[in-house]
Amino acid sequence: MPVETKTTCPYCGVGCGVIATVADDGVVSVKGDPDHPANFGRLCSKGSALAETIDLEGRLLHPEISGRRAAWDEALDLVASSFSKAIAEHGPDSVAFYVSGQLLTEDYYLANKLMKGFIGSANIDTNSRLCMSSSVAGHRRAFGADTVPGTYEDMELADLVILTGSNLAWCHPVLYQRLAAAKAARPGMKVVVIDPRRTMSADIADMHLAIRPDGDVALFTGLLAHLSDSLAIDRAYVQNHTVGFDAAMQTARAHSLTEIAAATGVTIAELISFYELFERTEKTVTCYSQGVNQSESGTDKVNAIINCHLATGRIGRPGMGPFSLTGQPNAMGGREVGGLANMLAAHMAIESAEDRGRVQRFWGSPVIAQKPGLKAVDMFRAVADGSIKALWIMATNPVVSMPDAGAVETAIKACPFVVVSDVMASTDTARHAHVLLPSLGWGEKDGTVTNSERRISRQRGFLPVPGQARADWWQMAEVGRRMGFGAAFAYRNPSEIFAEHAALSAFENAGSRDFDIGGIDRDGYDGMTPFQWPKAEAGKAEVTRFFANGRFYHEDGKARLIPTALPQTDRTSADYPLTLNTGRVRDQWHTMTRTGKSARLTAHIAEPFAEFHPRDAQALGIESADLVELESPHGKVLLRALISERQARGSVFAPMHWNDQFASQARIDVVVAPVTDPHSGQPASKNMGVRARRFEAKAYGFAISRIRPDAQDCAYWAMAKADGGYRMELAFAEEPQDWTFWARQVFGIEARIEPLGYSDRHTGDLRLAFFDGDILLAALFIARQPVAVARNWAISQLTERHEDLRMRFALVAGRPGAGRADPGATVCSCFNVGVNQITAAIREGCHSVEAIGKALNAGTNCGSCRAEIRGIIDGCLKTAAE
Numbered sequence: 001m002p003v004e005t006k007t008t009c010p011y012c013g014v015g016c017g018v019i020a021t022v023a024d025d026g027v028v029s030v031k032g033d034p035d036h037p038a039n040f041g042r043l044c045s046k047g048s049a050l051a052e053t054i055d056l057e058g059r060l061l062h063p064e065i066s067g068r069r070a071a072w073d074e075a076l077d078l079v080a081s082s083f084s085k086a087i088a089e090h091g092p093d094s095v096a097f098y099v100s101g102q103l104l105t106e107d108y109y110l111a112n113k114l115m116k117g118f119i120g121s122a123n124i125d126t127n128s129r130l131c132m133s134s135s136v137a138g139h140r141r142a143f144g145a146d147t148v149p150g151t152y153e154d155m156e157l158a159d160l161v162i163l164t165g166s167n168l169a170w171c172h173p174v175l176y177q178r179l180a181a182a183k184a185a186r187p188g189m190k191v192v193v194i195d196p197r198r199t200m201s202a203d204i205a206d207m208h209l210a211i212r213p214d215g216d217v218a219l220f221t222g223l224l225a226h227l228s229d230s231l232a233i234d235r236a237y238v239q240n241h242t243v244g245f246d247a248a249m250q251t252a253r254a255h256s257l258t259e260i261a262a263a264t265g266v267t268i269a270e271l272i273s274f275y276e277l278f279e280r281t282e283k284t285v286t287c288y289s290q291g292v293n294q295s296e297s298g299t300d301k302v303n304a305i306i307n308c309h310l311a312t313g314r315i316g317r318p319g320m321g322p323f324s325l326t327g328q329p330n331a332m333g334g335r336e337v338g339g340l341a342n343m344l345a346a347h348m349a350i351e352s353a354e355d356r357g358r359v360q361r362f363w364g365s366p367v368i369a370q371k372p373g374l375k376a377v378d379m380f381r382a383v384a385d386g387s388i389k390a391l392w393i394m395a396t397n398p399v400v401s402m403p404d405a406g407a408v409e410t411a412i413k414a415c416p417f418v419v420v421s422d423v424m425a426s427t428d429t430a431r432h433a434h435v436l437l438p439s440l441g442w443g444e445k446d447g448t449v450t451n452s453e454r455r456i457s458r459q460r461g462f463l464p465v466p467g468q469a470r471a472d473w474w475q476m477a478e479v480g481r482r483m484g485f486g487a488a489f490a491y492r493n494p495s496e497i498f499a500e501h502a503a504l505s506a507f508e509n510a511g512s513r514d515f516d517i518g519g520i521d522r523d524g525y526d527g528m529t530p531f532q533w534p535k536a537e538a539g540k541a542e543v544t545r546f547f548a549n550g551r552f553y554h555e556d557g558k559a560r561l562i563p564t565a566l567p568q569t570d571r572t573s574a575d576y577p578l579t580l581n582t583g584r585v586r587d588q589w590h591t592m593t594r595t596g597k598s599a600r601l602t603a604h605i606a607e608p609f610a611e612f613h614p615r616d617a618q619a620l621g622i623e624s625a626d627l628v629e630l631e632s633p634h635g636k637v638l639l640r641a642l643i644s645e646r647q648a649r650g651s652v653f654a655p656m657h658w659n660d661q662f663a664s665q666a667r668i669d670v671v672v673a674p675v676t677d678p679h680s681g682q683p684a685s686k687n688m689g690v691r692a693r694r695f696e697a698k699a700y701g702f703a704i705s706r707i708r709p710d711a712q713d714c715a716y717w718a719m720a721k722a723d724g725g726y727r728m729e730l731a732f733a734e735e736p737q738d739w740t741f742w743a744r745q746v747f748g749i750e751a752r753i754e755p756l757g758y759s760d761r762h763t764g765d766l767r768l769a770f771f772d773g774d775i776l777l778a779a780l781f782i783a784r785q786p787v788a789v790a791r792n793w794a795i796s797q798l799t800e801r802h803e804d805l806r807m808r809f810a811l812v813a814g815r816p817g818a819g820r821a822d823p824g825a826t827v828c829s830c831f832n833v834g835v836n837q838i839t840a841a842i843r844e845g846c847h848s849v850e851a852i853g854k855a856l857n858a859g860t861n862c863g864s865c866r867a868e869i870r871g872i873i874d875g876c877l878k879t880a881a882e
Helices: 070-091 104-120 133-143 154-156 174-185 200-204 214-225 235-241 245-254 256-262 267-279 298-312 331-336 353-361 376-384 406-414 472-482 494-506 614-620 741-747 792-797 805-811 835-843 848-855 866-881
Strands: 001-008 017-022 028-032 094-097 125-126 160-164 192-196 205-207 284-288 321-324 391-395 418-424 434-440 447-450 456-460 578-583 609-612 627-632 635-643 652-655 688-694 699-705 716-723 723-734 755-759 764-773 775-783 826-827
Touching: 001 353, 001 456, 070 094, 070 391, 070 418, 070 434, 070 472, 094 104, 094 376, 104 125, 104 331, 104 353, 104 447, 104 472, 104 494, 125 376, 133 298, 154 174, 154 235, 154 284, 154 321, 154 635, 160 267, 174 200, 192 200, 200 866, 205 267, 214 256, 214 267, 214 298, 214 792, 235 298, 245 298, 256 267, 284 298, 298 321, 331 447, 353 494, 376 406, 447 494, 609 614, 614 635, 614 688, 699 741, 699 792, 723 792, 741 755, 741 764, 741 775, 755 805, 764 805, 775 792, 775 805, 792 805, 826 835, 826 866, 835 848, 848 866
Parallel strands: 094 125, 094 391, 160 192, 160 284, 192 205, 284 321, 391 418, 418 434, 578 652, 609 635
Antiparallel strands: 001 017, 017 028, 447 456, 578 688, 609 652, 627 635, 627 688, 699 723, 699 775, 716 723, 755 764, 764 775
């Protein structure tokens, strides 16, 4: 009988419930959990494809020391002795952990306990520093604790939802669908999108403010000034429950509307329209994400937003409040256990002697960290200058994701002792490890995660443990024991760790701290259903929103309005005149170690790109599909040009996902400066001066192959998984002397197999296809311009039999023969629907997104492609009318 397991998606901070089913033959399928209150059965394209990412290809299945296979005891003894030696010789601050929002709460808790309570240093930081630490800092300044006030339901109850620095449609798709459904049910609901780019989220927006990069402080400071003399100010709430209103208002009033317009790039008319909409709409939710957080002024942005909600009393009540949307599945769980270098477990403050004493007494630890540790950027600087002698990197890939990534890689390579625990054997970071430890992946590990609305859910294992992989918490407990802390790390299972975590949250609390889950039934861990904290008493219904009663966590119980000065926003110069903005794309996650395994997820956008406004592209001599070099003082990347009216003039957008496993030169964070917010330490990844120039290639190529190609000698290559094999885009600074020989080397073709194809010296076109019997092994298409090939159709030939010679000649031609359809570029990843199929349906009379959905299913699952489908419909109908 098939076995169903309720678990939680491992991608974004929405925290969707998933039902994984293992059939009798071992095949796994996934669907959304209709009972989970985060998603009610919905899944995005990434979540829907989870079963396609759980294979063992590329997995790290046994410990390694210096590249050789090792036993667990040998590897763990080496880790423990190396860390102990560094501590003995150089002190506890000579070692560091760099952890991840991909860890489960139980893993995170032990890492924090080992480093802060037993090693005695706070040198533990997390890749969550890169995505939401400005929210933490803003919350702590305003509320006295890192408290997210609201719930997802507030977005559906609001009359105005503001999305600032958030491409909700692509980065939190299920929340976007909940919002879109709410707006469809109540057309009077207003949505405002604030973003330099016109992203897919603007599809449902009543207003799009194309703000300048880092213009958010000015925008919301201007809003506070506008509200100052209006009836929207809740004078009683301000007087009774806040401090700092007059100072914040004085700072806001110092800037005229003209100055605000200049600082934001938004016209005065647009400002007034937005400000008046906010003023008259009590039920307002302001959602913000990385466009706010990833900034040198990120904390001030957060406080500028919160100021407007505190001043109007629009916080903690249904349908109103500021709402931080976290990036990772367990960024919130990491915050709860003190995963950041400047925090303690259970939302306690490392700068508080009282809190330090409390945590030390609870743990019974010999020491406790006395001061904040090194935040991510400073941590890798300390690795670079030799201050850190031993570094343990867990479940993250900083060689790709950290700013100034080239310098980070150099630092890691030079570190005397580096441990990497991961599920994959060959990440950009793992290749520099002295010790590699194989961790459990999604579907194998067991524990809890917390989503953006403070909802704790279980991740459950339903797959057999592969090879010698072990849970991250087990690895840390074993090292803790080997370092001499045996009794404190004698855990047998994750439920014992969670019980301790819950007990610490309640220890000497009595309502004085926001995070309290002491009332959770610790005996019911296996069957735990999703719940929101706080949960201080068993069986008692808790209030799921904070601060409506005006009680905050500063000592006087009042919130703080923080004066926010307008920051410098222009990071360009004569040498670097374009503003680089980095971010996510719809179907990829982080550095692609998981999503890169799915052919379905790579079909929508198969290679790294740089998105330009048409006028900028024209001025630079760049045409669509050209290759472009982006360069800053820190490094250089080579990307495909995408030209779009969605992009603001003077800016260029590039995705963060691609790395050296999937492209030749596309780690975009090589270009990003290690500039950080002074309060949060969060890097500024969305406002960087760069220059761009067209890359002059002698030849361009497209290839498909049954095996993973090795084209390291190309000036440019970008590889993606495809059904039946791989696809690859290519460009050459110099052409090989013998294309057939080159192809044999790259695709592993035996000498006995002769190619079918042709070359044209005049045009520079070349086509080669290699068949073993009726099986296609590889095909190569070369041209002097970006290759015109029906790519998705060509890829489909990897899974076809080619007995018919006409099929082989069609493949060499690069397009299907008569009677065979080319689906075109993928638009809907959930159902593999291409643009040509959609345009054909439009010609047949499908003139709405709903009609396309009925005809092709496109847009009916996660809905992330609905805006793109609408754009295709509008374009086709406009062309037909001309």
